[in-house]
Amino acid sequence: MSILEMGKVVLKNLFNKPVTERYPFVKKEYPSGARGKVNIDPAKCIYCGICQRKCPTAAIVTTKEPKVWTIDRMRCISCNACVEVCPKKCLVLDVMYSPCSAKQGTDSFRP
Amino acid sequence: MTEQTIIDITIPELLGKVRECQEKGMRLVQICCTRLPEVLEIHYSFDLEYAFTSYRLTLQNTDTPVPSVSGIYLPAFLYENEIHDLFGIKVEGMAIDFKGKFYQKTMKTPFNPAQPSGEAK
Amino acid sequence: MSNRTIIPFGPQHPVLPEPIHLDLVVEDEKVVEAIPSIGFIHRGLEKLVEKKDFIDFVYVAERICGICSYIHGMTYCMSVEQLLKLEIPDRAQYLRTIWSELSRIHSHLLWLGLTADSFGFESLFMQSWRIRESILDIIEETTGGRVIFGAAKVGGVRRDVSSVKLDEIMKKLRVYQKEINTIGSVFLNDTTVKHRMQGVGVLSQADAKSLGAVGPMLRGSGVSQDMRMTGYASYGKIGFTPVVETAGDCYARTKVRILEIAQSVDIIQKCIEQIKEGPIEVKVIGMPDGEYFARTEQPRGEVIYYAKGNGTKFLQRMRVRTPTFANLAPLLATLRGCQLADVPVIVLTIDPCISCAER
Numbered sequence: 016m017s018i019l020e021m022g023k024v025v026l027k028n029l030f031n032k033p034v035t036e037r038y039p040f041v042k043k044e045y046p047s048g049a050r051g052k053v054n055i056d057p058a059k060c061i062y063c064g065i066c067q068r069k070c071p072t073a074a075i076v077t078t079k080e081p082k083v084w085t086i087d088r089m090r091c092i093s094c095n096a097c098v099e100v101c102p103k104k105c106l107v108l109d110v111m112y113s114p115c116s117a118k119q120g121t122d123s124f125r126p
Numbered sequence: 127m128t129e130q131t132i133i134d135i136t137i138p139e140l141l142g143k144v145r146e147c148q149e150k151g152m153r154l155v156q157i158c159c160t161r162l163p164e165v166l167e168i169h170y171s172f173d174l175e176y177a178f179t180s181y182r183l184t185l186q187n188t189d190t191p192v193p194s195v196s197g198i199y200l201p202a203f204l205y206e207n208e209i210h211d212l213f214g215i216k217v218e219g220m221a222i223d224f225k226g227k228f229y230q231k232t233m234k235t236p237f238n239p240a241q242p243s244g245e246a247k
Numbered sequence: 248m249s250n251r252t253i254i255p256f257g258p259q260h261p262v263l264p265e266p267i268h269l270d271l272v273v274e275d276e277k278v279v280e281a282i283p284s285i286g287f288i289h290r291g292l293e294k295l296v297e298k299k300d301f302i303d304f305v306y307v308a309e310r311i312c313g314i315c316s317y318i319h320g321m322t323y324c325m326s327v328e329q330l331l332k333l334e335i336p337d338r339a340q341y342l343r344t345i346w347s348e349l350s351r352i353h354s355h356l357l358w359l360g361l362t363a364d365s366f367g368f369e370s371l372f373m374q375s376w377r378i379r380e381s382i383l384d385i386i387e388e389t390t391g392g393r394v395i396f397g398a399a400k401v402g403g404v405r406r407d408v409s410s411v412k413l414d415e416i417m418k419k420l421r422v423y424q425k426e427i428n429t430i431g432s433v434f435l436n437d438t439t440v441k442h443r444m445q446g447v448g449v450l451s452q453a454d455a456k457s458l459g460a461v462g463p464m465l466r467g468s469g470v471s472q473d474m475r476m477t478g479y480a481s482y483g484k485i486g487f488t489p490v491v492e493t494a495g496d497c498y499a500r501t502k503v504r505i506l507e508i509a510q511s512v513d514i515i516q517k518c519i520e521q522i523k524e525g526p527i528e529v530k531v532i533g534m535p536d537g538e539y540f541a542r543t544e545q546p547r548g549e550v551i552y553y554a555k556g557n558g559t560k561f562l563q564r565m566r567v568r569t570p571t572f573a574n575l576a577p578l579l580a581t582l583r584g585c586q587l588a589d590v591p592v593i594v595l596t597i598d599p600c601i602s603c604a605e606r
Contacts, residue, residue, distance in 0.1 A: 028374075048391045048406070049392075095397065130539075151456070153456060176472075178540060180540065185571040201458050222282070231290065
């Protein structure tokens with residue numbers, strides 16, 4: 016039985032630095048393996064469409080003629096499936112998330 | 127992987143088998159229904175010291191009522207209301223009958239849409 | 248004989264993270280009976296298996312629950328692997344065990360915070376979630392996701408973790424273990440906390456068995472049952488004894504969870520000691536055929552994945568029985584006869600995860 020068990024912790028917290036980060040003065044560093052948004056190097060892409068077939072949420076649409084690679088950021092679940100199957104290794108998963116947006120839309124890339 | 131046994135039973139045998147399980151001190155693990163192209167299957171699964179047994183009941187259609195086992199295992203009423211709501215199987219004598227209001231859904235029996243009663247309202 | 252009143256509890260209530268509705272039949276301040284209604288967030292995810300092929304469905308399985316997402320994905324993979332008769336490499340099994348235990352630690356810390364919140368101990372709530380944040384950071388470093396790990400895959404795991412990283416994790420976990428012990432002693436020894444939990448919501452051993460309770464709810468009532476004892480993943484090689492408490496009240500359930508955090512840290516340590524280099528996945532050949540019930544232990548209790556395939560790439564049926572669904576009947580039994588003010592605490596001690604119960 017004890018009263019004020021929490022007292023120690025509370026006092027420690029009172030005199031120590033805050034544990035939260037002082038955003039926006041200190042930016043949060045994402046770990047190297049974090050799954051953020053998919054980026055493409057359009058110059059290397061051969062528009063084969065394997066990523067489109069493997070995408071579980073059908074977020075990616077590629078067309079060969081004209082050469083366009085399109086992604087719907089709102090549908091993408093950052094699962095890494097497209098990056099794993101890309102034969103040219105032109106897709107990478109960035110650690111940063113895609114920025115918030117108020118309306119739906121797609122990002123298109125052309126060579 | 128652990129061993130599991132699946133035993134086929136018929137509707138008249140059901141209550142007797144379930145009572146037998148209760149006497150052995152088995153725990154009701156789950157009840158689930160499967161819609162196959164021709165028939166419906168209901169699994170009554172029990173566990174005793176990590177040994178898993180499942181009794182499989184095969185129904186030709188949803189017209190045949192199934193007796194409720196909630197008189198023997200009380201928690202069965204949750205599973206039975208679920209299969210009644212999703213598959214349209216008639217279960218007789220549930221301990222608490224939600225009368226189709228267990229899940230809120232737009233179709234009458236969403237997991238068994240082939241039934242004439244399963245069409246959207 | 249006093250008048251009976253029906254008080255609706257939920258679906259929106261400050262202590263409830265997710266919507267469940269209870270009709271509490273109250274006599275003065277005493278609850279006589281509770282009738283649940285769920286179904287506010289039924290999504291019909293089980294039906295989706297007929298439209299997604301068995302490899303893609305793992306993404307859906309992971310999203311059934313936001314807290315024990317990894318174990319959902321892993322159990323789904325286990326059930327399909329059994330249908331495909333795949334032999335999973337050792338390293339993948341150990342990584343699966345490590346991630347399962349990390350998700351158990353973060354889920355239990357989340358629960359401890361919510362419970363502290365339910366009896367109005369805000370600083371304890373903040374402190375628990377602060378430690379949970381560090382666990383989430385470990386998870387993000389190893390899998391890339393914080394809550395949805397995305398690391399489970401039919402045939403193995405999607406990512407490898409280097410041995411340097413594993414040693415770092417262990418060092419960090421030892422530090423966090425000390426912090427968890429500090430807040431654990433507040434939960435277990437503080438007079439005010441004990442006052443709210445001891446003798447509240449008692450579930451007897453016989454009731455726990457007959458009502459089909461699972462997880463900490465069952466172990467808090469003195470029944471030693473833990474699906475990890477069946478030895479799936481690499482639990483068979485590690486060996487442990489389930490944490491059991493006999494009182495059956497809210498305090499016992501809290502104690503089980505706090506001790507399980509320490510146990511999880513030990514299991515992770517044993518895994519890191521035993522893990523060997525090797526492949527992390529096998530090639531998936533063939534199509535699922537047959538039926539299988541995969542059973543694993545989630546932070547909330549036993550989860551069951553029933554998979555039935557017919558040799559095509561679409562499974563015929565995928566059924567999930569989540570621990571919260573099994574714990575609903577015991578919840579109603581514990582609510583009978585309790586005080587109205589204790590209802591939030593009792594509802595929280597089953598660790599309700601309603602969207603996972605309704606799928």
